[in-house]
Amino acid sequence: GQNIDQPTEMTATEGAIVQINCTYQTSGFNGLFWYQQHAGEAPTFLSYNVLDGLEEKGRFSSFLSRSKGYSYLLLKELQMKDSASYLCAVRDRDYKLSFGAGTTVTVRA
Amino acid sequence: ETGVTQTPRHLVMGMTNKKSLKCEQHLGHNAMYWYKQSAKKPLELMFVYNFKEQTENNSVPSRFSPECPNSSHLFLHLHTLQPEDSALYLCASSQGTGDSEKLFFGSGTQLSVL
16 A cells, blocks of 8 residues: 655744655655645645655745655744644555645644 | 535434435536545545546445535435544545646535444
């Protein structure tokens, strides 16, 4: 089966930077996604990487290294509303999407 | 608001009950999905429908029965569930099922089986 690992929890201070790592071992690779899920709400799409490198979108950036099976989501200038669970998901060679268990980020004042 | 609506938001049922979860998407998408989300575990894909045809059944027990009458509506019929089936059930849709297709999720139905 597919194996996607990410830390369970992270805590950071408002205004700081947090980096959420995701490592994966899958049967082939057809893209990596990051989703944000606030408690009691729907997961929402944050980013998509299919080529190596950094994709920047405002305060959020996502990085991919296919050779290392590694990605990270970088959250800058943290705000209280960024407290949420962040889900890493990888699409394999059969286009099946597998999710990690999610990283709960808590932002403190 | 993601354009995907799920009802009910919460459901408590006994092991002998029969109930149904409903999902509706207003995005004009062609693919719809059911996922199970248990605490501290990865989302588990249950079923995929593409153009109303079931394209994936991820070894889901027969006590879960999906129905997709059209591309906008998806149901999950539940009967004789077990307590371990208690979880958040998420519906999602996407334009297609290609590599870059992102999923749009509903807010889920929090199911408790007593």
